[in-house]
Amino acid sequence: MDALYLLSIPFVSAFNVSQIFIIPLMLALLGLVWYGGTGRLDRLHLIQADFLMLFFLACVLISTAVNLPHLSAKNLNHVLAVCAGYLIFYLGAERLTQHLSIERVLHLLFIGYLISTIFGLLEFVLVNFTSINLNDFVFRPAVEDYTPGFLDIVLIRARSLFEESGYFAAYMAMMAPLMAFYLWKIRTERWLRVLFVVLTLASYFAAFSVSLFIFLPFAVAVTVVLRTLQEGRITRGALISFAILTLIAIVVLSSPVLMELLFLRKFEGGSFQDRNEKFAATLDLVMDADWWRVVFGHGPGSYFNLGIKPAISVYLNYLRDLGVVGLSAYLLLMGFVLVDLLRDRSPFGVALFVSALVIQLFYISTPIYFLPYYFIPMLLYRMRIVRGRNPERTPAAPLSAAGSAG
Numbered sequence: 001m002d003a004l005y006l007l008s009i010p011f012v013s014a015f016n017v018s019q020i021f022i023i024p025l026m027l028a029l030l031g032l033v034w035y036g037g038t039g040r041l042d043r044l045h046l047i048q049a050d051f052l053m054l055f056f057l058a059c060v061l062i063s064t065a066v067n068l069p070h071l072s073a074k075n076l077n078h079v080l081a082v083c084a085g086y087l088i089f090y091l092g093a094e095r096l097t098q099h100l101s102i103e104r105v106l107h108l109l110f111i112g113y114l115i116s117t118i119f120g121l122l123e124f125v126l127v128n129f130t131s132i133n134l135n136d137f138v139f140r141p142a143v144e145d146y147t148p149g150f151l152d153i154v155l156i157r158a159r160s161l162f163e164e165s166g167y168f169a170a171y172m173a174m175m176a177p178l179m180a181f182y183l184w185k186i187r188t189e190r191w192l193r194v195l196f197v198v199l200t201l202a203s204y205f206a207a208f209s210v211s212l213f214i215f216l217p218f219a220v221a222v223t224v225v226l227r228t229l230q231e232g233r234i235t236r237g238a239l240i241s242f243a244i245l246t247l248i249a250i251v252v253l254s255s256p257v258l259m260e261l262l263f264l265r266k267f268e269g270g271s272f273q274d275r276n277e278k279f280a281a282t283l284d285l286v287m288d289a290d291w292w293r294v295v296f297g298h299g300p301g302s303y304f305n306l307g308i309k310p311a312i313s314v315y316l317n318y319l320r321d322l323g324v325v326g327l328s329a330y331l332l333l334m335g336f337v338l339v340d341l342l343r344d345r346s347p348f349g350v351a352l353f354v355s356a357l358v359i360q361l362f363y364i365s366t367p368i369y370f371l372p373y374y375f376i377p378m379l380l381y382r383m384r385i386v387r388g389r390n391p392e393r394t395p396a397a398p399l400s401a402a403g404s405a406g
Helices: 002-008 023-037 048-066 073-096 102-129 165-186 190-207 210-231 236-253 256-262 269-288 291-296 314-343 347-362 372-386
Strands: none
Touching: 002 023, 002 073, 002 102, 023 073, 023 372, 048 073, 048 291, 048 314, 048 372, 073 372, 102 165, 102 190, 102 372, 165 190, 165 210, 165 347, 165 372, 190 210, 210 347, 269 314, 291 314, 314 347, 314 372, 347 372
16 A cells, blocks of 8 residues: 555546545555554654644644634635645655655655656647547546647647646656656666656656746756855766756757747736736735734635635745744745755755755745645655665666565
């Protein structure tokens, strides 16, 4: 059940019958119940970050209690979504996978990554170059008719197993540093590295997310700068990273066509106007609210009661829903995790830092915060501390989900 859960993490839209009870959630719950009933779950030991996480969840419950007379069942769904994300996809998932080595966890995550990218590329090729639309044969609980185009060519972006292509891009960006670490520091097979690079680059093009093209290089650049300052010297890896990022920036900035396709077009048309209207509505609401609403918020999922659309930003939605206290608690939690990871100079620590930072950057441009893959960096962060070790290179193993737990 632990392996099935890790493999199922990308399956958040395709092949699901419910938006709430998605496949990873059901497998996690079934696994926890099964292992708990058979006595396979060890006692939970809290780490420092867990106390900050519990403080954040306490802020969620306080905001709920303060606004309870005005809340509906839909609001309570948001309360459960926030709490379930941390209690199931973070704490619960770490206990569920306690008998798997970190190397094995990365192996299973890699297989899930291969499945999602291959599925996305197959979807992209079929819908754009044949008369077959793969989504006609795949059940989804929402957003079934999805045909976003890009470039001046009539092409439809891939969304793979996810609800939209932006979520697919966020998943790939978050996984990129972790999979690079796994393939270059643990595995020894070159063909796997080539396969990863080819599938990743092709999938980046198929999803064609501006957020991915901005946030992933930015996260890498920030990491390189901070590591260079920390080391007090410029390493060969830092020089290579700076050279690649500088080359990409020069090529993009010197090409009007690329600037138009990657950035300028994002600020044209209905998409940007819709985002701007949602942003302004939420910000105006916060600015005009009474002081206790500013402090404690309007309650989780308050956009529903307030008659507005949610902002396309997790941070702005947290500010409206949970107030200054709730947003500060969340930033304190993630700030602690990022600073702690920055202190870890191992390759695994660097990969985790980039991955965790990428998710926080994507939260700037997405309203969704409870998908299971968003918790992968924190899950691995907790594994690293609880198990008292970083993953190490192991002998080459067959690329399959079968095998011992390690």
